[in-house]
Amino acid sequence: MSIATFIQQEIFAARLASADSHQVLVVYDPDLRYRQLCLDMADKHRVVVDATKSSLQSRAQALEALQHLGQKLIDQLLVYVPVAKPLEDETRQTDPFALYAACGAVFPEGDGDEYRNLCMKAKPDHATQIRSIFDKDPNPSFAVIDAVGGGLEWPNLRTLLEVESSRDILFALLSPSERQQESLKGTDAWVTEVKTLLQNAIGFKLRTRAKSWSSIADELWTYLLFSEFAFDLPTELPEALGTMPRAPAEAEPLIEDLCERLRNDRRTQPAYIDRAERIESELELVNHCQAMADLGRKDTFPFEERTFMHQAIVALQADDTDRVRDILDRHSQSVWTGKGESQAQWDLLGSALMLKEACEQRELELPNYVRNMESLLEFYVCQLRDVDRLHREFEQAVSDYDWQDTFGVMEPVKHRIRQSYGRLIEKVQINFTRHLEQTGWPVTGYLSNTDVFDKLVAPRLQQSGHKVAYLMVDALRYELGVALEQQLKEDGKVELKPALVQLPSITLVGMASLLPGASSSLVLKNTDAGLVPMMGDQAVSTVPQRMEWVRKRYGQRFQEGRLEDFVRSKFDVDDTTELLILRSVEIDSHFENHPDTAPEQITKALQRIRRAVHKLQERGFNQIVIATDHGFFMNTHAGAGDTCKKLPGNWLNIHERCLLGDGAEDPNHYLLSAEKAGIRGDFSKLAGPRSMAAYRSGLLYYHGGASLQECVVPVLDIQLKEAEQPAIQQASVVLNYKNGAKRITTRMPVVELSVETQDMFSVGVSFEVLLEAQNKKGEVVGEAKPGGVVNSATGTITLEPNNKAQVTLRMLMEYEGKFKVKALNPTTLAVYAQLELETDYTV
Structure with a gap:
């Protein structure tokens, strides 16, 4: 199809026939390029008005034709106007043909109607040649455009590869299917066509004299990827690479299109990765480009992705979060993030950015919530707890990547982000301990852990046949409760409540506080063996002692076991059981023994809780209450000397985070009476560091003290519904x-x-x-x-x-x-x- 026929049929005729044109088209053409094309389109159903010679006469002809169109005496009206299309309202008002443009279609309409772009649409297989022609002559004749291609249509290549366009032929040559490879092996008649096609399409002259697909493909891959790399560079190529063959500027769009298709098509992506890695090594790009700080915006080769990562790390250290986000957005879909090791590094950077931004935002908001304990608790439950989640996810990303970070590339990121988190948390902690001294604990208006069983579990057991499961999960801090709430919504109606732990925030005391009658009976004794929680005259320090306390009250209606054993069906639930206690200690155990890798264990613990809930639903349980003894704090931001010196006096040191007993006070400690701290028993006072410091260095994880992370915990009250098919x-x-x-x-x-x-x-x-x-x-x-x-x-x-x-x-x-x-x-x-x-x- 000639360029003239293409414009007549695919542009003018198509626009006249569109529903929005009302069968009217005005063609503005100051260069008189399209005049004859328009005149040749006149027939008995289509009137063409030519405004070239007489404006007055042509206006009359156009008006008459418009009337005939309304009377359906003709089908279409084309008005040819040999001036530039009016762009401003003032010029439109003086244009006698603006009326026809307003009620119909207009040419040109946008950049796509430029002559150069129309030529490339007409001959998409020869876009590179057409760009070259226009670079030399901005107004080539139709004859010059029609001569492009010379009538060659690559018959052998089209037949063997079963594709039509030059673009698709090139794509198939780069990564052919097995069937296409077999077809190419059967003959070499296509080789001559390939040489001409490559020269015309992307300016590539094959060097190899071999006639096999593999030899041609090797050379073509190198030319293609190196050309894209060179196009993307904002500076000149290194001297050592200056003589490498690369595509001319007019071939850049086609080169970029082919590379993008090869990277993004799942069928060709493995081949792209393999070729790019091999070419990078063969050309020694890492060595030749090591002095270059800016390699553009694309990551054609794997070493470029590493330079972008370096730029993001530098930007993060400079607090340029906009720059970091821009790099992350651009490389979120990079082919190199499909490699697991690379993805781990980018995930770590993404987690770092989210945590940093959250810390900065919460730090700005904090002054609005420090006037009293109630407002600070509200701030934590609604917003600050999400910072703890982001911090945990960041530490998990660190754990996922640390094993391969042999050169410490991410050390600056880890240090910077941990300091941001630590700065916010320390500000929060100073305000929390200040209010703790003034207000006491627990805070009026909040559910206390000592009331959980009596208020949420015991009333349900008064209904005969009502089955209640009570999950006592060790170290389930508040942000994890929020995550659980989202996971369990499909199993029933879930209500999440914040609860305040019994001080000191340790397992020994916390698990006892979750027992029946704890609000009135729990006391803490100071014995030769140390701290012993008591319910009346019965010690409840161990699991058997605590379970015996429950059994005395509920007899055969009660059964207990480890949550993990229940999930793995290691014990059966009796038909007579109406109160089932399931115990889980995985989170606390992993943090106590392996704090550096423990974050990933949290996911497994939550998965087991979720499976337990589903099994309880299948077993006919009506209600589930999930409670915990205490929260925890991940102390990754602390340095070697970030410790607190103990107060002198007769103190019992609890988990290196708080003191029970009596003694002196100093500005670095909060101190309040045991009664004000909600503690009954043999101890007169409770004290602890005002900051997040512990009494011993090196603690990456702890609980036992007084902080929002340790003392505000979730309680989930779940009313189960009947199981549904997933x-x-x-x-x-x-x-x-x-x-x-x-x-x-x-x-x-x-x-x-x-x-x-x-x-x-x-x-x-x-x-x-x-x-x-x-x-x-x-x-x-x-x-x-x-x-x-x-x-x-x-x-x-x-x-x-x-x-x-x-x-x-x-x-x-x-x-x-x-x-x-x-x-x-x-x-x-x-x-x-x-x-x-x-x-x-x-x-």
């Missing part, structure tokens, strides 16, 4: 790894997860999936790395129907061998899909 049954889950690859070469492989459904009723429904790698014994050897699409609290991925997600699996460092990646129901652990893989690590 909506996921309306869809199918699909797992894929590198387009069918069966071996992983990294301990952080990226798996594609998708939820596919043809059910129209599933539209708008979100599906939740748990991803695990299991060995042949069913043992978990890999899990979805929290962050990004993976919820940090639940460890699950939530997808809309017919959506996909790239999920990084974190394999156990010591595991090697065969395994299955399983997509599971998070509550029932039913298997939706599985993928068999095997490790193939390079040692």
Whole structure:
């Protein structure tokens, strides 16, 4: 099709026929380029008015034609005006043909109607040549444009590759399917066409004399990726790379389009990654470009992504959060984030940015909430607790990345962000301990832990046959309760209440405070063996003692056990049981013994609670109350000397965070009477550091003292509903790894997860999936790395129907061998899909 015919049919005729044009088109053409095209379009159904010679006469002709159009005597009206299109209101008012433009369509309309762009639309396969022509002559004739291509249509390539356009031919040559490769091997008649096509389309002259696809593809990949790299550079190429062949400027759009398609198409992405890594090594780009600080905005090669990461780290240290966010946004979809190790680093940076911004915002708001204890508690429950969540997720991201950070690249980020968090928390803590001395504990108007059983559990047990489960979870701080509330909403009506712990905030005292009658009977004795909580004359220091206290009151209606054993069906619930106590100590245990890696264990603990709730629902329980003994604080911001010296006197040191007894006071400590602190027993006073410091250095995790994180805890009251079939049954889950690859070469492989459904009723429904790698014994050897699409609290991925997600699996460092990646129901652990893989690590 000639350029004239293209403009007549695809532009003018199409615009006349559009619904919005009312069959009227005004063509403004100051260069008289389109006059003959317009005149040639006149026929008995279409009137063409030419305003070139007489404005007065042409206006009359146009008015008459418009009347005929209204009377349906003609079908279309085209008005040709040999002047520039009026752009301002004033010039439109003086334009005699503005009326026709207002009631119909106009040409030109936007940049797409520029002559150059029309030519490229007419000949998309030869866009590079057309750009070159316009660079030399801004007004080439139709004949020059028509001559582009010379009538060649690459018949052999189109037939063998089964594609039409030059753009698609180039894409197929770069990454052909097996069928396309076989077709190319069968003949070499296409080689001559390739040489001409490459020269015309992207200015590439093949050097190789070989006629095989692999040889041509090797050279083409290098030319293509290096050209994009060079186009994107804001400065000149290094001298060592200056002679490398690269595409001319007019080929830049086609080069960028091909590279983007290769990176973003899941079928070609593995090939792109492999080629880019190989070319980067062959050209020694890292060495040649090591002195360059700015490599542009694209990350064609993997080493560029590392430079962008360095820029983001520098920006974060300079408090330039806008710059950090811009880099994160640009690289969130980068092909290199599909590599698990790279994703872990970017996730850490993203967590750092969110925590930093949250700390800065809360620090600005804090002065509005420090007037009294009530307002400070409200601030924590509604807003500050989210900073604790972001801090926990940041520390989890640190744990995920630390093992591979052999050069300490992220150390400046860790230090900067921890200091931001520490600065905010210390300001909050000073105000909290000040109010604690003035107001006392617990605060009137808030639920106390000592009242939880008597107010929320005991009344339900007065109804015969009403089954209540009481989950006593060790160290479930408030922000984790918020996460649990979101997870459990599908199982019933969930009410989250903030509760205030019994001081001191340790397991020994906290678990006793959750027993029946604790509000009136709990006292703390000072014995030779240390602190002993008592209910009347019965010690309740150990699990058996505490459970015996409950059994005395509820007899055969009561049963207890470990939550983990219940989830794993290691014991049965009796039919006569109406009060079931399930105990969980995983969070506190992991933090006490392995504080550096404990954040990831929180996700597992919450998953077990969620499964327990689902099983209780299946067992016919009506109500669940989840309570905890105390919260905790992650003390990662403290330096070596950030400790507090103990007060002199007769004090019992509790968990290096508070003192019970009597003695002196100083400005660094809060001090109040035991009665004012809500403590009954043998101790007269309670004291502790005003700051978040402990009495001993090196504590990454602690509880026992007085802080919002340690003393404000969640209570979840759940009214269960009947179990329903999960909506996921309306869809199918699909797992894929590198387009069918069966071996992983990294301990952080990226798996594609998708939820596919043809059910129209599933539209708008979100599906939740748990991803695990299991060995042949069913043992978990890999899990979805929290962050990004993976919820940090639940460890699950939530997808809309017919959506996909790239999920990084974190394999156990010591595991090697065969395994299955399983997509599971998070509550029932039913298997939706599985993928068999095997490790193939390079040692």
